[in-house]
Amino acid sequence: MSPTFKKHVCRYAATTLTALALWNCSSDSSQVDESIQLGTPANIALSLDYSETPLLDSLVLDCYGPDTLHFVHSVEKKSFSLDLFPSDEWVFKAKLYANGTLMQEGDVTTALEAGSAVNLKIPMHAIVGFVYVKIPIGFGNPAGIKKGEMKLTSKDESYTFPMAFDSDNVTFTSDGLKLNREYHITLTMQDENGKNIFSLEDDFTLNENTPIPNFQIESLRSKIALAIELANDVNLQVTFKLPATKRAPAANDLIVSEFFIIANANDSSQFNFVEFYNGSTDTLVLDKCSFGKSSQSDASEIGAIALPPNEVIVIGDREKADVSGMYVYNEKMPEFGKTYGSLVLQCDGAVLDSLYYGKADSLHVTPLPLGSSSATIRKSTQLNIELWNKRNEPDSWCTGVPTPGSITACGN
Structure with missing residues (x-):
């Protein structure tokens, strides 16, 4: 640390910091550099210009000037707002961590x-x-995928990484890789007998502009969509058979992933909704599906909608709503109980999902949580999608700020 810096260090501050409040964080005031003139602090807004990165862990900012400050932001925040002492030189050094590794860094110097x-x-x-590859395989893994690996080869070096299951997806993740190199990728998946049922091969280059190639396989189908800037001819083989690409939902295909039924009528930003998630590997046709308080009455039709795999549809009681993804306005939204009740989804007469929320009774010992209708910030009930097969258990759900159209569990 430069001798012109204040000798005591105030570390690990929160998101927005007023440096004046931190100046005397040490009780030893005799060590303050008297050459530093206190004055009105300068306000500085810092944003980080980085490549979008999967598996982002944190953003770290170190500030060097009349004081030394250290900040750590979670993935939700991409900027920093600071009040700092004026100085002829402030140095800001930023670091981005992803996949448990320091991935990107940068710095800037300015006078304040x-x-x-x-x-x-x-x-x-x-x-x-x-390299990060995520492949949806559908609830229950109908293709029978049991294991797999990703092999990367560059010059005389070769690396192998195992496949990991993640709810209705499998993922392949490499360690940190050297830049400015060409790599060959071979990705395979096998069934329980060790038979290859999926494989992909191609070549790509890692450099500073493309440190993470965008591999995204949207569906395990003969028509596979690849969002990837690699060679034009991708060597791809899929040998297993899956159901038709468009069909009616069956059990464990279409589920309730979020619901909000206690909207404040006086708040124009709130509306009641139910969110449904397609966890299959097919496009589901919802023309014979409805939802309501029970399977017997007060059911509302979803409509003749084709819902792609790994997508959500939100049905709400507001004509225009700010929703990520597919939204359908329903002027005949069922009147769900505001303190307790049931939510039932059925398609072609068969119940596909049935949830009970609110307070316990003799028939429902472990109801799902429901946000308080008297709370200042009302909350929706959200499913941790990784626990889809335990969705009748209250620990699989949480309450948080509504996120219609986004598969998140209370900000996670």
């Missing part, structure tokens, strides 16, 4: 005048890369 407001962007550059 008393009372000024400054907006800065820190350009980030990659120092290593990695």
Whole structure:
């Protein structure tokens, strides 16, 4: 640390920091550099210019000037707002961690005048890369995938990484990889007998501009969509058979993933809704599906909608709503119980999902949680999608700020 810096260090501050409040965080005031003139702090807004990265862990910012400050942000926050002492030189060093590794870093230096407001962007550059492949396999794994591996080869080096199951997906994740190299990828999946039922081969280059190639396999189908900037001819083989690409939902295909039934009528930003998730590997046709308080009465039709795999549809009582993804306005939304009750989904006369929420009774010992209707910030009930096969258990759900159209469990 430069001798002109204040000798005591205030570390691990929260999100927004007022440096004046931190100046005397040490009781030893005799060590303050008297050459530093206190004045009106400068406000600085810092944003990080980095490549979008899967498996992002955290953003770290270190500030060096009249004081030394250290900040750690979670993945939800991409900028920093600070009040700092004026100085001829402040140095800001940013780091991005993903997949448990330091992936990108950058720095910027600026002078701060008393009372000024400054907006800065820190350009980030990659120092290593990695490969991440996520493949949806559908609830219950109908293809019978049991194991798999990803092999990466570059020059005389070869790396092998195992497949991991993640709810209705499998994932392949490499360690940190050297940049400015060409790699050959071979990805295979086998059934319980060790027979290859899926394989993919191609070549790609990792460099500072593309440290993480965008592999995204949207469906295990003969018509597989690859969002990947690699060679034009991808060597791809799928040898297992799956059901027709469009069909009616069956058990454990279509499930309730979130519901919000206690919207404040006086709040224009709130509306009641039920969210459904297609956890199969097929496009589901919902023309014979309805939902309501029971399977007998007060049911509302979803409509003649084709819902692609791994997508959600939100049915709500507001004509126009801010929803990520597919939304359908339903003017005849069922009147669900505000403190307790049931939510039933049925298709072509068969019950596909049935949930009970609110308070316990003799028939429902472990109801799902329901946000309080008297709370200042009302909350929806959200399913941890990885626990889809335990969705009748209250621990599989949580309450949080509504996120219609987004598969998240209370911000996770």
